[in-house]
Amino acid sequence: MTTRTSSHLVGLIGTGVGPSLTPAMHMAEGRAQGLDYVYRPIDLAALDIAPDRIGEVLGWARALGFDAVNVTHPCKQIVLRHLDRIDPVAQQLGAVNTVLFTDDGTVGHNTDTTGFAHGFTEGLPDADLDTVVLIGAGGAGTAVADALLRLGCRHLTVVDLDVDRASSLARELTQRHPAAQVDASSFDKLSVLLPDSDGVVHATPTGMAEHPGVAFDPALLHPDLWVADIVYRPLDTEMLQAAHAAGCRTLDGGRMAVHQAVDAFALITGISPDADRMSRHFRQTVENRAR
Numbered sequence: 001m002t003t004r005t006s007s008h009l010v011g012l013i014g015t016g017v018g019p020s021l022t023p024a025m026h027m028a029e030g031r032a033q034g035l036d037y038v039y040r041p042i043d044l045a046a047l048d049i050a051p052d053r054i055g056e057v058l059g060w061a062r063a064l065g066f067d068a069v070n071v072t073h074p075c076k077q078i079v080l081r082h083l084d085r086i087d088p089v090a091q092q093l094g095a096v097n098t099v100l101f102t103d104d105g106t107v108g109h110n111t112d113t114t115g116f117a118h119g120f121t122e123g124l125p126d127a128d129l130d131t132v133v134l135i136g137a138g139g140a141g142t143a144v145a146d147a148l149l150r151l152g153c154r155h156l157t158v159v160d161l162d163v164d165r166a167s168s169l170a171r172e173l174t175q176r177h178p179a180a181q182v183d184a185s186s187f188d189k190l191s192v193l194l195p196d197s198d199g200v201v202h203a204t205p206t207g208m209a210e211h212p213g214v215a216f217d218p219a220l221l222h223p224d225l226w227v228a229d230i231v232y233r234p235l236d237t238e239m240l241q242a243a244h245a246a247g248c249r250t251l252d253g254g255r256m257a258v259h260q261a262v263d264a265f266a267l268i269t270g271i272s273p274d275a276d277r278m279s280r281h282f283r284q285t286v287e288n289r290a291r
């Protein structure tokens, strides 16, 4: 990879992005790399700009000298139609969270899905992926599902309170990954599914500080199951505590949060960042904010 410029102006566009930990994580790594790196949240709600004006916002960002932006809720899908080129992984997923402003136009990538994959292989190396249950079929769950299937998951079952949503994601995943078996199921089937699964990934908001609890009965956890959470505020969710107590190998949501930033930083600067340093920065910030 080659560095595109030595100074970088980056933004995070979405609603409610003020408290995001991603800008500080990028800037700390930029400083550590000796770069002149500025990353600012651009909160569409605070600016009273409707999310469907994302195309205009991208045009303004480019004209104002931004080199790249992360794009987040609720613009990850609608941004696609405003881009000149889209990386094949993001195109397949139908969602973009990183836009580079290049001399050849705007280019979209998805580092949520690559970030989950990198965090997963780093945090749960050699985890068996034959039979996996995904709980939560929203935007983040979709990025996780594609990552698991790219990593070689052979049988994925998607569970969501909204059964139609789970079924429609399972259908889309089957089209995108025809070699795998993907189906949808309901919460009441978890007592049958989890005893025979290799792993479970939780991707609903349950367990966040503002939505405490565990999305399913933790008595279903068993030591042969690896357990991944993508919730990262807090990092040690009630589900992960129950998984530790049950003897499971676990992966916390910080891995995905850090690696989406690691992958975006690499795309933006052309420099491979120090993932461990970014992880330490992220975890320290999460701890400080919890105090």
Ligand SMILES: NC(=O)c1ccc[n+]([C@@H]2O[C@H](COP(=O)([O-])OP(=O)(O)OC[C@H]3O[C@@H](n4cnc5c(N)ncnc54)[C@H](O)[C@@H]3O)[C@@H](O)[C@H]2O)c1
Residues within 6 Å of the ligand: 135, 136, 137, 138, 139, 140, 141, 159, 160, 161, 162, 165, 203, 204, 205, 206, 208, 215, 230, 231, 232, 253, 254, 256, 257, 258, 260
């Ligand atoms: N680690 C990371 O980098 C990262 C990135 C994005 C999101 N997240 C986490 O993932 C969570 C989900 O984000 P999203 O963007 O997919 O949200 P979303 O609103 O798009 O989807 C959430 C899904 O969970 C389902 N759901 C809600 N409560 C449920 C419950 N109790 N049981 C089962 N299903 C339930 C909803 O029906 C919905 O389909 C966030 O709240 C956040 O904690 C983490």
Ligand SMILES: O=C(O)[C@]1(O)C[C@@H](O)[C@@H](O)[C@H](O)C1
Residues within 6 Å of the ligand: 012, 014, 017, 020, 021, 022, 070, 071, 072, 073, 097, 112, 260
């Ligand atoms: O940390 C955040 O606030 C993010 O918005 C989380 C997720 O949506 C990522 O795709 C963004 O790059 C950053």
